[in-house]
Amino acid sequence: MMWVATRRRSLWRAAQAVGLGLGLAVLSACGGGGGGDAVNPPPEPVPEVKPTRAEAARFLTQATFGPTTAHIDAVVAQGYAAWLDAQLAKPASLSYVSYWDARNAALGGTTANPKAGQREVLDAFWTQAVSGDDQVRARVAYALSQIFVVSMLDSGVGNNSRGLASYADMLGAKGLGRYRDLLESVALHPVMGTYLTSLHNMKENTRTGRVPDENFAREVMQLFSIGLVQLNADGSVKTSGGSPVPTYTPSDISGLAKVFTGWSYACPVSDDSCFFNGVSRDSERDIDAMIKPMRSYPQFHSSSVKSFLGATVADQGSNADPAASLKVALDTLAGHPNVGPFLARQMIQRMVTSNPSPAYVGRVASAFAAGNGDMKALVRAVLLDTEARSSNGLTDPSFGKLREPVLRLSAFLRAFDAKSDSGSWLVGTTDSNTDGLSQTPFRAPSVFNFYRPGYVPSGGQLGLAGLLAPEMQITHESSVVGYVNYMSMALQFGVGQNGYDYKATRRDVQPDFLRDTTHALRTLAATDAEVPALVDQVATRLLPSPMPAALKDIIAPAVLSIAVPVANGKNQDQIESAKLNRVRTAVMLTLASPEYTVQK
Structure with missing residues (x-):
């Protein structure tokens, strides 16, 4: 499709010019706000009225990996709240570990000597994201994976892909439970212990000068719970003398770091060999050591006084008790007043808008607090709030978010009922800037995710307007x-690989219009008179709002520029090729438009 090359620069300019409908009341680490506790209004769920199909599609764009006809029908019939409650009650449709184990066995590997790896984790992700019926659970887990980050780009994590599969399962299970339980599961997961170096972290040694590793202690506060600065109940920043009030100090990090000493591999006994190697002197290594929660090793746990965030664990003398220290630490973190607004803002950002008003943040934080840290209550409040559901957001230039590449791909695949020939959803890595998405699940470049929640593009109108645009951090000319390029190839050949363990003549994941030669879109592409209807049908699948006339005026002529030959009894292949190219062009121009890439 030659138009792709000519539109590259204009697409980038369009993305900049439209401002991406983004902005955000400033995140904790980014300044702003005033002093004093804000009055926290009660949650305001949207009045329960039956949504239109367009409204249902918009809701599903926020709540899932992309609308489908079946889910739109269900939301219209049930209403937002009833549909959401049914989703929140659904069990996980897939176990990453079971999927990984099954693929490993099929490849002839064992747990001790695996042949499966990172790819099978990604295959499990795409299986659930595109075909799983537990869409809200999966979508929330994906959002949490960008807050409680571990990354397969780290060799310790990447070389333990079965452990990463377990971590993904944990986010799916605990992500709709109590935040306190989620935080404990994150803290004790050996993959997190590997990534942030709390696995076999040792107590201080005054003789050698060794001090506990502070990596996890720092990040559990900064990124996983309370942030860098103190917040009011509505997420605005508390100030003193015009400056933000820090949430913690270096001494809090040092005190908390002592808590996370003496934790290492699950092992039958707590001897030194288990602590360092996961293998006792009298046993073999537990093949599940990277998926079981870490256990405590009192001999390596600091028994000295641990002071942090106003809490103190007394000197334990010769009776070091890692579990008791951990309980105090996690209770203190989970009970901190910052947690509600800190987590509320980020979950709103990940699912609805980069620019939640303080009132929106306050309502979600209030629902979270009223539910005693219930993540389901938080998710309900995020998705059902009047600010999320109001049609005002469609025209408000500060409302919405740039749709990250992974979600653009998943929405496309779901909109066009994509199927996996192998059943394994072999999408693979999509890291590349030149012919990929610049993003692959569970492969963030650092613990700070693919983009920071407080990111502001430099030198643009968003910064001048005081708005944030997190996803713009991976949006540049190359990406x-x-x-x-990636989507153009997807429309031409399908998505993913041909398959490394089965014979195939095409890419593994195929949208419906590539699979079906009698597809309705191809039928509409047959005659010039039906091209407007073709464009409308593509818009109905991909856009939750009606396609603007200006965009139609771009797409329809581009489609019409592809001539369909007059049948002569010998040129049916050319006719079918032209019809398919018309469909591809209509879909590609829609996928590249701001109306698709920006979620409103």
Whole structure:
């Protein structure tokens, strides 16, 4: 499709010019706000009225990996709240570990000597994201994976992909439970212990000068719970003398770091060999050591006084008790007043808008507090709030978010009922800037995710307007071209690989219009008179709001520029090729438009 190359620069300019409908009341680490506790209004769920199909599609764009006809029908019939409650009650449709184990066995591997790896984790992700019926659970887990980050780009994590599969399962299970339980599961997961170096972290040694590793202690506060600065109940920043009030100090980090000493591999006994190697002197290594919660090793746990965030664990003398220290630490973190607004803002950002008003943040934080840290209550409040559901957001330039590349791909695949030939959803890695998405699940470049929640593009109108645009951190000329190239190839050949363990003549994941030669879109593409209807049908699948006339005026002529030959009894292949190219062009121009890449 030659138009792709000519539109590369204009697509990038369009992304900049539209401002991406983004902005955000400033995140904790980014300044702003005033002093004093804000009055926290009660949650305001949207009045329960039956949504239109467009409204249902918009809701599903926020709540899932992309609308489908079946889910739109269900939301219209049930209403937002009833549909959401049914989703929140659904069990996980897939176990990452079971999926990984099954694929490993099929490849002839064992747990001790695996042949499966990172790819099978990604295959499990795409299986659930595109075909799983537990869409809200999966979507929330994906959002949490960008807050409680571990990354397969780290060799310790990447070389323990079965452990990462377990971590993904944990986010799916605990992500709709109590935040306190989620935080404990994160803290004790050996993959997190590997990534942030709390696995076999040892107590201080005054003789050698060794001090506990502070990595996890720092990040559990900064990124996983309370943030860098103190917040009011509505997420605005508390100030003193015009400056933000820090949430913690270096001494809090040092005190908390002592808590996370003496934790290492699950092992039958707590001897030194288990602590360092996961293998006791009298046993073999537990093949599940990277998926079981870490256990405590009192001999390596600091028994000295641990003071942090106003809490103190007394000197334990010769009776070091890692579990008791951990309980105090996690209770203190989970009970901190910052947790509600800190987590509320980020979950709103990940699912609805980069620019929640303080009132929106306050209502979600209030629902979270009223539910005693219930993540389901938080998710309900995020998705059902009047600010999320109001049609005002469709025209408000500060409302919405740039749709990250992974979610653009998943929405496309779901909109066009994509199927996996192998049943394994072999999408693979999509890291590349030049012909990929510049993003692969569970492969963030650092613990700070693919983008920071407080990111502001430099030198643009968003910064001048005081708005944030997190996903713009991975949006630049190379990545825009890479996205267009990737989707162009997806429309031409399908998505993913041909398959490394089965015979195949095409890419594994195929949208419906590539699979079906009698597809309705191809039928509409047959005649010039039906091209407007073709564009409308593509818009109905991909856009939760009606396609603007200006965009139609771009797409329809581009489609019409592809001539369909007059049948002569010998040129049916050319006719079918032209019809399919018309469909591809209509879909590609929609996928590249701001109306698709920006979620409103």
